[in-house]
Amino acid sequence: MISIIQHLLISTMDDLISTMKDEKDYKISRRALLGVAATAAVVLVQTSVGKVVQAAVPQPLIIPPDPTKIAGAGPSLSGQVSAFEKSARLTSATSSRTPLQDLYGTITPSALHFERHHGGIPIIDPQKYELMIHGMVDRPLVFTLADLKRFPSVTRTCFIECSGNFRNGKEQMTPQEICGLTSQSEWTGVMLSTIFREVGIQPKATWFLAEGSDAAVMTRSIPISKGWDDAMIVYAQNGEAIRPEQGYPARLLLPGWEGNTCIKWIRRIEVSDAPFMTREETSKYTETVNGMVRQFSFVMDARSIITFPAYPVRLERGWIEIRGIAWSGRGKIIRVEISVDNGRSWSLADLQGPVMDKAHTAFRYLWEWKGNETGIMSRAVDETGYVQPLYEDLCKARGSKGGYHFNPVTKWRVGKSGEVLLGNT
């Protein structure tokens, strides 16, 4: 039985809806709602070298003069960042860089994780995905994605950094341009050691080959000891499935090691008694050190960068919280030192806890800028006692001014009018 009040309510609502259907303002307000809800569409763009990149095409955004006088958009299936936020990766034909200067804390949003591809991003059906392990094993096995997810799972937070993560050459460079090829995620997957036990690694095995199912069929040789230590096959990133550009549906994760070894879209592991000497570990991802070529330099050394203040920020006099990140592939960051007087003296920065193993660690340092010209810099120290070197010292030690595994202190020059420019050019 419907009460009299309920009946009255229903008929009034019906009247209201039929009036609204006839009126133009209803349409306008509905369009305004849609305008706020959907402000960017994604299209594919062909670049000059035939690579397809994704680009967001801005749609008109209607901003109400008073948000309290218009009903807002309703729930949606999947959220987007605010249309006012313009943070984006910086792309080249084969890579894109994380906007370090725009981030807060230490987790890189999955959409902004740096990319480096050697044959583009493959499209892989998770239902058909398989990982094969063979070679010097007792039982060569094939795992589906569902099989991988049945194993005991592990979640850990760590950075992935490309070993070619150093650029300089001009004063007007942002942290993103200097070293935006590092990103941090919370990864979930299965320990490789669990899978090693499943297939039975033979005693004489010393290396394994990891191979991707991209168009480059990317391969790297990895010492078997890393597989037993902390290597993982991961299928999730920051709480959701790994992004296609990060290896969907599964990738190798070698915490602290150069990004190139963390084979994306992994399809095969071959266990062996010697390294395979693939192109990516000989002619690429090796560095010249005083005329010699250093190979298998897997671990990323300690590094830090001040992400604020940094180019193109213009400083105002007064109190400034210097902010940045520090990380080491060899373990935990134990301290970050800051100099605000061109390297004459160094003071300890505050570290944001919990400080994790092989992870981006946020640091902060309060500084009162009185308008003087100076240079500000940060240097990281890790638990092995390694101190991030100054640019000049690293150049001297290597006999080169760049190349892979180049991790010098980044110096920002602060001018009298507050401009901040890259100091080590």
Place this chain on the structure above:
Amino acid sequence: MFRSIKINSYFIYGAAFLVGGGLLYGVGLLLEKDKDKPVRFGFGRAARQEEIKAWDIDVMPDGRGLPAGTGRIKTGLLLYQSKCVSCHGNGDQGSIELPGGPLFFDHPTEKTKTIGTYWPYATTIFDYVRRAMPYNAPGSLSNQEVYDLTAFLLFANKIIPENAVINQHSLPKIVMPAKKRYVTDNRRGGAEIR
């Protein structure tokens, strides 16, 4: 003066008993933690030999993985001109940056990172060309074409003479000029900057 302390032997037996018991208890806890964990879970299925064969395309420096075949330099030259030259150039140091970078130079120097000056193993050429090249049609070359291109690239880098025979036996034996410069990283952290 010190007074010698005589420890009763029963006391030593007693201490040893306590320490031993503690150790046993510790091991017991560890076993307890893993008592429900199987050695193997039995997930996945056995890989079939033909599946392994289809995906196992890698070639090692000692020649493991190389198919039977012989490379012909002249055929390789023609293949290079039709499938590779647009991205890798023709050996002259032009001013235009090549999309794939140069693989050989007519006049290489110590600093050029070509096959002749920087690649430590000849087998890597076969492995990489077969798996990833050409960029616009990856994995499309036959084993014969890969052998021909490998022979041509070794010749263009002045590593083998015009009449050399390149096959599964001779390719792993080639000593590349850059090999002697390669050292394995032995840094393990610590204060030293290297």
